[in-house]
């Protein structure tokens with residue numbers, strides 16, 4: 001009989017949903033060199049040793065966007081099992097911040113209203129996007145999670 005594989009430990013992640021006064025949400029693209037580079041996500045990152053979710057979120061958004069955030073509304077936690085990590089995502093809404101968000105880490109930033117036009121979005125964001133869409137009476141198009149594909153009618157580039 002073989003032993004059960006060891007349980008994977010969760011990587012704890014603080015995620016910030018910046019909500020602008022007009023309801024738009026801030027998305028960032030993942031810079032090169034990270035797993036899922038080029039995918040879109042909400043700004044945030046992993047908790048460092050001894051940090052609370054709120055402390056990590058304040059630090060990450062200062063580093064990534066150069067903003068000082070106001071009150072943090074803890075919203076919900078979800079999990080996603082990626083090949084690179086089992087993550088626990090602590091979702092927080094943030095409605096006030098000082099400074100204009102700037103892309104400080106080579107990412108792209110886009111404010112989005114419904115329907116979203118960024119893609120692909122990280123699959124770990126699916127449950128909260130579904131809930132955000134419901135709150136707005138909008139529909140979440142599953143295509144936002146699909147990586148871009150070469151259209152079937154276009155032959156592959158000869159230089160590839």
Ligand SMILES: Nc1nc2c([nH]c(=O)n2[C@H]2C[C@H](O)[C@@H](COP(=O)(O)OP(=O)(O)OP(=O)(O)O)O2)c(=O)[nH]1
Nearest residue numbers: 013015041042043044045046080085087122124125
């Ligand atoms: N920030 C963020 N991370 C997400 C989202 N959805 C989702 O599945 N994740 C996952 C992807 C990653 O596995 C993990 C975040 O880790 P990360 O590597 O981006 O964190 P970090 O900025 O601290 O990275 P680093 O210090 O290792 O460079 O959470 C999301 O919407 N925003």
